[in-house]
Amino acid sequence: MSEKNMTVAVAEALDQEMDRDPDVFVAGEDVRVGGPFGTDAGLHQKYGDKRVVNTAISELALTGIGVGAAAVGLRPVIEIMIMDFVCVAMDQIVNQMAKMKYMLGGQPTLPIVLTTHAGIDSSSAAQHSGTLEAWFCHVPGLKVVMPSNAYDAKGLLIASIRDDNPVIFISNKRCLQTSTEVPDVPYEVPLGVADVKREGDDVTIVATGRMVIDALEAAEQLAAEGVSAEVIDPRTLSPLDTDTIIRSVQKTNRAVVAQEAVQFCGLGAEIAATISDQAFDFLDAPVKRVGAPFTPVPFAPVLEDIYLPDTKAILAAVREVIPA
Amino acid sequence: MSEKNMTVAVAEALDQEMDRDPDVFVAGEDVRVGGPFGTDAGLHQKYGDKRVVNTAISELALTGIGVGAAAVGLRPVIEIMIMDFVCVAMDQIVNQMAKMKYMLGGQPTLPIVLTTHAGIDSSSAAQHSGTLEAWFCHVPGLKVVMPSNAYDAKGLLIASIRDDNPVIFISNKRCLQTSTEVPDVPYEVPLGVADVKREGDDVTIVATGRMVIDALEAAEQLAAEGVSAEVIDPRTLSPLDTDTIIRSVQKTNRAVVAQEAVQFCGLGAEIAATISDQAFDFLDAPVKRVGAPFTPVPFAPVLEDIYLPDTKAILAAVREVIPA
Amino acid sequence: MELANEQLVHMFEQMTRIREFDERAARLMEQARIHGSVHLYCGEEAVGVGVCEALQPDDYITSTHRGHGHLIAKGGDPKRMFAELFAKSNGYNGGKGGSMHIAALDLGMIGANGIVAAGAPIALGVSFASAYREDGRVTVCFFGDGATNEGAFHEAVNMASVLKAPIVFVCENNLYGEWSPIAGTTSVSDIADRATGYGIPGVIVDGMDIMAVHEAASEAIARARRGEGPTLLECKTYRFYDHVGRDFGMLDRDEEEVASWRARDPILLWRKELAERGVLSAAEADAITGRIGQEMEDAIEFAAGSPDPVPEDLYRDVYTETGAAR
Amino acid sequence: MELANEQLVHMFEQMTRIREFDERAARLMEQARIHGSVHLYCGEEAVGVGVCEALQPDDYITSTHRGHGHLIAKGGDPKRMFAELFAKSNGYNGGKGGSMHIAALDLGMIGANGIVAAGAPIALGVSFASAYREDGRVTVCFFGDGATNEGAFHEAVNMASVLKAPIVFVCENNLYGEWSPIAGTTSVSDIADRATGYGIPGVIVDGMDIMAVHEAASEAIARARRGEGPTLLECKTYRFYDHVGRDFGMLDRDEEEVASWRARDPILLWRKELAERGVLSAAEADAITGRIGQEMEDAIEFAAGSPDPVPEDLYRDVYTETGAAR
Numbered sequence A, B: 001m002s003e004k005n006m007t008v009a010v011a012e013a014l015d016q017e018m019d020r021d022p023d024v025f026v027a028g029e030d031v032r033v034g035g036p037f038g039t040d041a042g043l044h045q046k047y048g049d050k051r052v053v054n055t056a057i058s059e060l061a062l063t064g065i066g067v068g069a070a071a072v073g074l075r076p077v078i079e080i081m082i083m084d085f086v087c088v089a090m091d092q093i094v095n096q097m098a099k100m101k102y103m104l105g106g107q108p109t110l111p112i113v114l115t116t117h118a119g120i121d122s123s124s125a126a127q128h129s130g131t132l133e134a135w136f137c138h139v140p141g142l143k144v145v146m147p148s149n150a151y152d153a154k155g156l157l158i159a160s161i162r163d164d165n166p167v168i169f170i171s172n173k174r175c176l177q178t179s180t181e182v183p184d185v186p187y188e189v190p191l192g193v194a195d196v197k198r199e200g201d202d203v204t205i206v207a208t209g210r211m212v213i214d215a216l217e218a219a220e221q222l223a224a225e226g227v228s229a230e231v232i233d234p235r236t237l238s239p240l241d242t243d244t245i246i247r248s249v250q251k252t253n254r255a256v257v258a259q260e261a262v263q264f265c266g267l268g269a270e271i272a273a274t275i276s277d278q279a280f281d282f283l284d285a286p287v288k289r290v291g292a293p294f295t296p297v298p299f300a301p302v303l304e305d306i307y308l309p310d311t312k313a314i315l316a317a318v319r320e321v322i323p324a
Numbered sequence C, D: 001m002e003l004a005n006e007q008l009v010h011m012f013e014q015m016t017r018i019r020e021f022d023e024r025a026a027r028l029m030e031q032a033r034i035h036g037s038v039h040l041y042c043g044e045e046a047v048g049v050g051v052c053e054a055l056q057p058d059d060y061i062t063s064t065h066r067g068h069g070h071l072i073a074k075g076g077d078p079k080r081m082f083a084e085l086f087a088k089s090n091g092y093n094g095g096k097g098g099s100m101h102i103a104a105l106d107l108g109m110i111g112a113n114g115i116v117a118a119g120a121p122i123a124l125g126v127s128f129a130s131a132y133r134e135d136g137r138v139t140v141c142f143f144g145d146g147a148t149n150e151g152a153f154h155e156a157v158n159m160a161s162v163l164k165a166p167i168v169f170v171c172e173n174n175l176y177g178e179w180s181p182i183a184g185t186t187s188v189s190d191i192a193d194r195a196t197g198y199g200i201p202g203v204i205v206d207g208m209d210i211m212a213v214h215e216a217a218s219e220a221i222a223r224a225r226r227g228e229g230p231t232l233l234e235c236k237t238y239r240f241y242d243h244v245g246r247d248f249g250m251l252d253r254d255e256e257e258v259a260s261w262r263a264r265d266p267i268l269l270w271r272k273e274l275a276e277r278g279v280l281s282a283a284e285a286d287a288i289t290g291r292i293g294q295e296m297e298d299a300i301e302f303a304a305g306s307p308d309p310v311p312e313d314l315y316r317d318v319y320t321e322t323g324a325a326r
């Protein structure tokens, strides 16, 4: 056990799973040199070209390596460098990976993990800042995982690799540099189980990815004001652990849903709609949502700052649902 | 004015706009022979190879023809045969078409219409039955249009072609064969304006695409039972005419949202969350959603039948929100 | 390599099986006894059979929207194939895929595909796995001329070449993609010319001549198995019917063009050849055709009388663990 | 075609402008005075300038993530370019795009692009428009060696060839895609070999020799303008710095390799050539470099002192009609 950041935790999970299971391999662009974020650090030195496959800039082919290899029994980890780049791989992800088992009447088992790096970070602008989890949550056949800290990242990634289904594993770029205590041994954080990151009675904040950190900060500030906020991190976005969320709202009677993605038609809409429906009789105020505005991500830091959903936005939403 | 089906209405809109404006052209696979659904019928005979561009099976290139030509002043209509095929064109649609104006600080005007055919129809199975409007609604920079009948289709398509922005124009396959009175002259149905397809007092049914027809049928049956349902067809899904929807729910105090797409993380979630928030004090019951289950689309007609959201499903949802 | 007479006859049987299967599939579609689109392989039988006869049973293939021929050539059982077209629970895909997704993993047939060229990246992955495991298997990726204009094709061939993956890319150049003639969509008339861009051999073969296909395929497969990487094998062929079903409704093909290709019907050519070689008499060939016709009628009867999927099947097979579907 | 001395000197100036711009852009990034990624064009100047000098002002180009050189070569104003890098409202993109999306439609520069190869389909569309309107313009599509492994590249070149679009595809083969050497990712070492697959000429040229680039580009552009369709022009070049910025941190390139390419610095080669031709003395060249250096310092000062976008700018330019953004 020691303090590690999420980048290190991800690399450790990959290393330990590759070590444990010779069927696990990693393929992606520039994985040979550890990947652009360092999440593959050390793997190529240890496992060589065979199991750390440095591919061409060909995301359809790269993803196809995953689909085809999994269909005949391997356990690929496919890396799409930046989440916006899924756009060039969508067919293999959505029409093939997600649907193949079903279309084939259950014939193949498809234990594929597709990892990617998402979100806004230091002026990466409109084509390198996206977080598109909502798209994949809308696709039956995929599981979608988004850790908010290093501990969860390692455990969820190991669970994802061991899962017999395609998993989209999304690392938020600003989370990658944050640290927690991370056990040195391999462990699983089960998929499909939300985590109550902080208990509270007055309002439920459901937050994903980087917004979990902001929500915890908001909860801290709210505590100082005498407001007790419960913070829930779904961790797995699909299948979504609705029970934990609803139970919480039944207790707090108020909810705020926070995501970094564009608010309109995001996962937050699904969570808010579900709460509004299933906890209808418990709600003392409308469910409020926090998310990015309806614009592409701007380059200018002064605009990016305004764009980015943050602690302040969460606090503002909480204040809307809690009477002064 | 005469009775026309949506296929004819779409072809007529294309013809009249091409006739009016020499900058308008159509490009797509097999548009030369009128397109697989007949929506391009007669165009090649009239306008020839130059303005009816029969492309290779290359959806990225095809969409790029639209983006590039629009950036320098033409008004392309790009046809992606079946909506699931957008997966191979996502980068040009999302990272280029949608973001280009913004990333370039407003420099280009991008009057592009991307038409496609969506939805479930006679056992087309998992790769030819999708309706993926939710993805595009999540993307700032795009407008998303989905007509439910021939009249709206012609007017919306003409408005889309004249609009100076990228518009994703989605024809539901089962709607294509339905007919309404359609004026022979060109006319616009404005984008961003919902249509109250039937007025009512007891419950609001917000339905999109083919679900509008089913909702109207449900409303008819409900009327026989003494329940007065208002049916709203947003027609433009993004930007969404929230005002019309909220006003209606403020009157009826109950709402059902119906879509053909997979329910989880669909546009219906956004609509339900918005109603639950903005009409919170008016709601006498939770907003219920109708949508496809969380599975790929099955081939077997017996399963497709169960899969497909229909009038019965809408009626069941209405009965959930209206006390017996 | 001299083939045994038995195999030569088997090749005739297999081509006939495909033809008899697809003619009936077309009729069933016209009669609305089966649903969905049926893309017929009639005219192209020498390609699927010529190639697959050169494979080992545990080798792999990926297919296209036009997949019946490939599955039969890889040993598919017409009963379970018709059952799939009839959307029955004992079809290869349990009735959940239909013609366009038909697959039999236990036969190494990884699947038809409704997305043009999408089989290529998957085939790359399958062949990657063989190299990874050193299991000695080869993957054949079938695709059409039209598919070679998709980015997926390009990416897969490049990467396969770089990895020296044990794969053979077999192009069924039937001169059309849907209703578009190749010249209007494709910048080369010989797809094999594209091999140069991937540093691999490009081979052109008469796709109506099953022995020519078989020989070229055998060489490419052997090369792949030796670890020397992919080959792009272009088979010049022709589909006798429309893009979907048999109807020529939308197809304004030149009559002479159709006639000249029909005159080179691969099954008739092979029948003639076998007769000339003294391997199979006309009477024997007729008997085989008759027997296979009956086999198909039986298969259809079997399929039509098979049980439909049950409602719960809708929710099965979304994930490998049950219970995950919402 | 004999070029006037004036233009020869102008080519030196333009290459120098790019070098001086990018060296400073790198420093500004290191000093965190500007944000985002900056991909330097240093070492590849002869390609952008050699090609763009062969274009007319109203011709078009599309660019890549490594776009500063292309914009300068097409007449970009360093003031507005630095302003964009500084995310200022008077930058080319109003501060909303940054280095990776820099564009100047009024100069025919359709845009840098953050997605590898995505410029190719767009360039196809631009050139399609020229053919449609018969405006006589040519589009040049710049891209890297790595980009040629993307499906988008393949689709665009095929379609451009079929349409005989007035376009030239210019590959800047700098032997790497990010930190991956070409041999590990690309099945050919000469990208020009890929032209065969599209039925178009593939031309290889020394990308460090601006006259060689200029001549080959002129021919390809003339061909495009005559309506004879695309050419794939491969320029062998090298980037002197890392993929992003200058740091060699992740880059384990062979020292000798780097040294041998640096010895062929296109600006030094051209300087020498101009001196030998008696067109530009060393002193004159130094004076130009000094003047351009000062021009860049002024541009940086201008940019740094320019106004930031205002908060409302966040919501502008999403749609062409205002008010549509939510």
Ligand SMILES: Cc1ncc(C[n+]2csc(CCOP(=O)(O)OP(=O)(O)O)c2C)c(N)n1
Pocket: B029, B057, B059, B081, B085, B088, C064, C065, C066, C114, C115, C116, C143, C144, C145, C146, C147, C148, C172, C174, C176, C177, C178, C243
């Ligand atoms: C990505 C994609 N685009 C378009 C289609 C529609 N489509 C189905 S088959 C086909 C033609 C394919 O032509 P080819 O590859 O030559 O195969 P053939 O049908 O001739 O055997 C097209 C365009 C599709 N299924 N997928």
Ligand SMILES: Cc1ncc(C[n+]2csc(CCOP(=O)(O)OP(=O)(O)O)c2C)c(N)n1
Pocket: A029, A057, A059, A081, A085, A088, D064, D065, D066, D114, D115, D116, D143, D144, D145, D146, D147, D148, D172, D174, D176, D177, D178, D243
């Ligand atoms: C679709 C996509 N995949 C990956 C990346 C990340 N990326 C940016 S530049 C680059 C290398 C491009 O190599 P090349 O085309 O040779 O251009 P160069 O950088 O050498 O000029 C990569 C992989 C990207 N931007 N887009």
Ligand SMILES: [Mg+2]
Pocket: C144, C145, C146, C172, C173, C174, C175, C176, C177, C178
């Ligand atoms: Mg074909």
Ligand SMILES: [Mg+2]
Pocket: D144, D145, D146, D172, D173, D174, D175, D176, D177, D178
């Ligand atoms: Mg390069």
